[in-house]
Amino acid sequence: MAITCPLEGDNMFKNIDAVLFDLDGTLVDSMWLWKSVDIEYLKKFDIEFPDDFQDDIEGMSFTETAQYFKEHFNLPVDIDSIKEEWNIMAGEYYKHKVQLKEKVPELLSYLIENDYKTGIGTSNSKELVNMIVDKFNLRGHFGSIRTSCEVNKGKPHPDIYLKVAEDLGVRPENCLVFEDVPAGIMAAKNAGMKVCAIYDDFSKKIIDEIKELADYYIESFNDIIEIVEDDNDETVFAN
Secondary structure (H helix, E strand, O other): OOOEOOOOOOOOOOOOOEEEEOOEOOOEEOHHHHHHHHHHHHHOOOOOOOOOHHHHHOOOOHHHHHHHHHHHHOOOOOHHHHHHHHHHHHHHHHHHOOEEOOOHHHHHHHHHHOOOEEEEEEOOOHHHHHHHHHHOOOHHHOOEEEEHHHOOOOOOOOHHHHHHHHHHOOOHHHEEEEEOOHHHHHHHHHOOOEEEEEOOHHHHHHHHHHHHHOOEEEOOOHHHHHHHOOOOOOOOOOO
């Protein structure tokens, strides 16, 4: 088992009523595609994509990111046009190449069977979220699916996760969030929620920072499933 936490014997699911998930890098392996999309998009304007630019936009909503691109690169197009083009470009990746992270269906089934409410809070666009949720038949697994464009501010502000908790009718302190990047972890922590970070290749260079910010860290959801499948172990899922 690769679950780590700062408190020995701590129970990850103690007093938890709802489990919330980020989408990209958490439920699906998709963080890698966005740099390709950004590079390809900026080429249309003969602009070279700056190194580490994605660090500047981490956690921003889809609309906030488009606004930042327009202002930073002085793009001669409006915000809606930028978002529309990104949806088309990224959509091809989501349709044909993006896959679920390991053991996602098994974990979601377990949570629902054990009466945990579930939701998604993502910085992605509504169009792409709907595409990926429908592709993997996940819609029925979540009581709330929200994007940061539906709230006032994107991550690391708490707005998105507070909105999902409100939808589900649960108190923030009774929520556990799975996230993969610092901005997302901070959004959940700023909402007063417990956070478990999950490994993603995109963020491997800052894994120490991620572990420091989160309450728990796992290499994959298989770390949790292994415990679930062990009938003698009740340390993680005892409610």
